[in-house]
Amino acid sequence: MVIWRVDPPDGEPVFAQIVHSVKRAVATGRLKIGDRLPSVRELARELVINPNTIAKAFRALEAEGVTVSRRGAGTFVAERRVVVRADERRRRFRAALESVLADAVHLGLSEPEVRKLFDAALKRFRFDEGKREK
Amino acid sequence: MVIWRVDPPDGEPVFAQIVHSVKRAVATGRLKIGDRLPSVRELARELVINPNTIAKAFRALEAEGVTVSRRGAGTFVAERRVVVRADERRRRFRAALESVLADAVHLGLSEPEVRKLFDAALKRFRFDEGKREK
Amino acid sequence: MVIWRVDPPDGEPVFAQIVHSVKRAVATGRLKIGDRLPSVRELARELVINPNTIAKAFRALEAEGVTVSRRGAGTFVAERRVVVRADERRRRFRAALESVLADAVHLGLSEPEVRKLFDAALKRFRFDEGKREK
């Protein structure tokens, strides 16, 4: 799977698309703890995007605890550390899921189709790793 | 279930929260085809939100085909009509789902927890209705 | 062809749909000069529409010179009388046509398709009658 899924006219802000790309890559194992992300300038050149936008995305990732940046060395995938209380994280997940499911209904997807796509997606994500790996 | 889940400081634009509220209510059967939504002014009073903001949400809902508005009459839940191609709607759902799952991983949810919450949520949505009902 | 093409949730105001129905019927010969329209109450019952809305449409038709109403007798298709200057009517037609054609392009219709639909539609309209008929 490709890491960078960035499409400026998509509607989602470009910096958010970068944030999502990294989070998806980490959550699916495409990026592992300790892996180094490209430098801001490098990535800006590759994706043809303003470096300020990349820098903003990286700042957001660090604020969320997904990455850590070490001066002069670069940005790295961080050890996963859970900060949110159990009920709070369930609440957030449920809310996000409900929006997605409501959209699915309005898009005209059937329940079996949704179930199938969910199962398929779920397989690609690594839930119980992160705290053990390097 | 309550229909209106609106919390201005939430970060998500208020009008989008209203849009989501209605889509969720329709998708879960809390609102049925032909049902009349509260009037713009009425809802504005109830939620303590500027009427223009409500009107904007209703316009967005109409543009998405979720409702129809009639001057002098009100705003109604529309017949559900599927317009998007099958592959396109799968693509959209998959993308949205992946973001939600990536967030779940980073929130520290476990796979069984996610599965359980998904199953529970799925039960509340009505996938195969809409084209027949009143 | 059916005369009354009225669909409240269509977006076009209901009274305007009635006006268009009558103008279309007259222009295609479905209604002829001197023909009597249904009474306001009769039509309101038939179309399940507020009588005020019908009355408003009939007022608009009379203002445009399409119909004449005779007290106690009803509303009748009027002798066609042209009031607009030649250049003005060409200007109006051109403007309306351009909007329709622009929409056709954005809808994805092809030029031959448009040409064909135009030719087919044109055949159904009676341009050079009206001043002669009873």
Next chain:
Amino acid sequence: MVIWRVDPPDGEPVFAQIVHSVKRAVATGRLKIGDRLPSVRELARELVINPNTIAKAFRALEAEGVTVSRRGAGTFVAERRVVVRADERRRRFRAALESVLADAVHLGLSEPEVRKLFDAALKRFRFDEGKREK
């Protein structure tokens, strides 16, 4: 050809006139895919119209898929993508065309005149471009 055909007292809402202006300009090739529209504020100044009104028109254009807007960047003519089913788009075109033709009859235009104006107008529209161009 001038792009902006906006006349506030015309009866048609100002924002709709702007929408039509852009659609016409794109459909006739006056604006090409990827072209940047004037900024909201710039156009507001030029047309002496409230920026919110311009913004509303641009939002409507985006909802119809004619343009894409990017925060911080501007509003651009979108790749043309056909979403509506073939029969549906024919139905819509036919309905709009019939209203225009009925009006033409009532305006007193002759059939040859209508035909001539149609042929002339048709030449100015680009039906089969859009998916390939820059």
Next chain:
DNA sequence: GTGGTCTAGACCACA
């Protein structure tokens, strides 16, 4: 009464 349009002006988010 209903929704729709337009203006004016503040403030935010993004590139």
Next chain:
DNA sequence: GTGGTCTAGACCACG
């Protein structure tokens, strides 16, 4: 700089 959101308030069009 760009577009987006929200408020406040006037006025219009429709049923």
